[in-house]
Amino acid sequence: MTVGGGVPPGxxxxxxxxxxxxxxxxxHPELSGAEERTAARFAERLVADGFRVLTGVGGHGVAAELANGDGPAVLLRAELDALPVAEETGVPYASTATAPGPDGRPVPVMHACGHDAHLACAAAAARWLAAHRDRWRGTLLVVGQPAEETLSGARAMLEDGLYDRITAPDVVLAQHTAAFxxxxxxxxxxxxxxxxxTMEVVFEGDGGHAATPHLTADPLLAAAGAVTRLPAVAARETDPAERLLVTASSLxxxxxxxxxxxxxxxxxLRVTVRALSEAALVRGTAAVERVVRAEAASAALPPRVTVRELARSGVTRPDPGVTTAVRAAHQAAFGAARVTGWPASSATEDxxxxxxxxxxxxxxxGIRGAYWMLGSVGPTQWAAAPGSGPAEKFRGLPHNHSPRYLPSVRLTLDTGTAALVTAALAQLDPAAR
Known part of the structure; x- marks a missing residue:
């Protein structure tokens, strides 16, 4: 096996x-909100391993429970959805799937963010823990969450009564592949x-003939002006230490x-505001609304402006106590050299x-959580990446959401399964370990 000697046998x-x-x-990837086949495959595995399984939670969400005596409830979470990306990896198992896009035309679909690996590792960890109930006491919960990429799936599952329909967890554990x-x-x-x-800003007003722009409100001009001004929110209105990002992603x-x-x-106009603190996020969001309204108001014939929040996620801040215990479990399993630190990222999660x-x-x-990153780059891909040192190679690798992102199958699945099992055992009450 590719993992270290501290990994549980089997x-x-x-x-x-x-x-x-x-x-x-x-x-067979599926887009956010359309994960019917993916959910069915995940649920089939959990049913076969003796879990009580609920499907259709908050869309295509899957929730499973396995009680094993008195003890804490620990939830393993993985995501079901893929991305509208055309795969360019060239591997025999590459996706050729398509799905209807917003305009009804087919778009390519790819698991370009590693959710397929997350699901496979969670299913394997659940299988091992179900087969080794002599090693732990408590309640094991497993969730396959839909629509993570649109930051709507966790909310939908909770609003559909997730924690009323299964035992509410004491601890939630998750991992995410990354290009290291x-x-x-x-x-x-x-x-x-x-x-x-994520905000939607709509500018509306009387259009007209391109030959007489002075007689129109010209929503496009106001929107384009807002796009050019929004970067100043992060560059000139916030402390660089706040790590605030304001991105106009589509017009x-x-x-x-x-x-x-x-x-x-x-x-x-679609705008995303990202920050590492809730306070900075609130200020950034308010600044975006101020800028877009001011840009519209500056026109001789101002267009109407409507600002709507489409999605919101909080800062992913793992619980220090749970993280300490899980990190120690990973060091015992893999050795200290294979457990490293991770800098805060501007990526986001629900x-x-x-x-x-x-x-x-x-x-x-009172629910606590731990979240860690899982390396996915195999030795061959790492050696082929341009650059002479780790920093240069890291920049040259295909990262998440790239059409060329491709986890090393054996190493990623071996390590990801062991990481989940050992993290769960570190939180569940010990039995005859």
Whole structure:
């Protein structure tokens, strides 16, 4: 087996079935909110291993429970959804799947963020723990969450009564693949990922003829002006230490199928604000609204402005006590050299809602969480990456959401399964270990 001597025995026997599930999920990815097949495969595995399984929670969400005497309730969480990305890895099991896009036309779909590996590792960890109930006491919970990429799935599951329909957890555990050497895991000593707010800004007003722009409100001009001004929110209005990011990610206006002599009556702008503290996130969001409204008001014929929040996630800040215990378990399993630190990232997650940070949704503010990063780059890919040192190679690798992102199957699944099993055992009451 590829993992160290401290790993519980018997995990290597799970690799063939774990790899089969991973390869199947990789070949058949599904977009956020459409994860029907993925959820069914995940649920089938959990049913076969003796879990009480609920499906259709908050969409296609899967929730499973296995009681094993008195003790804490520990939840393993993985994500079901994939991304609208055309895979360019060239491997035999590459995805060729498509799905209807927003306009009804097919778009390519790929597991470009490692959710297929997360699911396969969670299923394998659940299988091992179900088969070794003599090693722990408590309640094991496993959740396959839909729509993580749209930051809506955790909220949907909770609003559908997730923690009323299964035992509410004491601890929630999760991991995420990233482009660093497979066989390693990484923990943060503070915030791991940023909180974010995604906003839709709509500018509306009388359009008209391109020859008479002075007679129009021109929503597109106001939206374009806002795009050029928004970077100043992060660059000039906040302390660099706050790590605030303001990104205008899309602008849609008019009809590209028409001629260029019509000024649109509507422009839609998507903006994401990211920060490592809730206070900075609140200030950044307020600044975006101020800027877009001021830009519209500066026009001689101001367009109307509507600002709507589409999604929100809190800062992913693992619990220090749980993280210390899990990190120690990983060091015992893999050796200290394969457990490293992780700097705070501007990526975002809806994982915090499943913990105490989501207490406003589930009424249980005391739930603690641990979240770590899982290396996914195999030796061949690492050696082939451009650069002479680790920093240069890291920059040159295909990262999450890239069409060329490709975890090393054996190393990622071996380590990810062992990481979940040992983390769960560190939180569940010991039996005859």
């Amino acid at each position: 995990l290597d026997a799970l690799l063939p079935s774990t790899a089969e599930l991973y390869l199947d999920l990789h070949r 050497p497979a066989g390693m895991v990484a923990h943060a000593d503070g915030p791991l990922m940023a909180g974010s707010v 849609r206006a008019g009809d590209t199928g028409r001629t260029g002599n019509v000024i649109a009556t509507r422009a839609e 994982f915090p809602l499943l913990t105490g940070a989501g207490g406003h949704l589930h009424g249980r503010p």
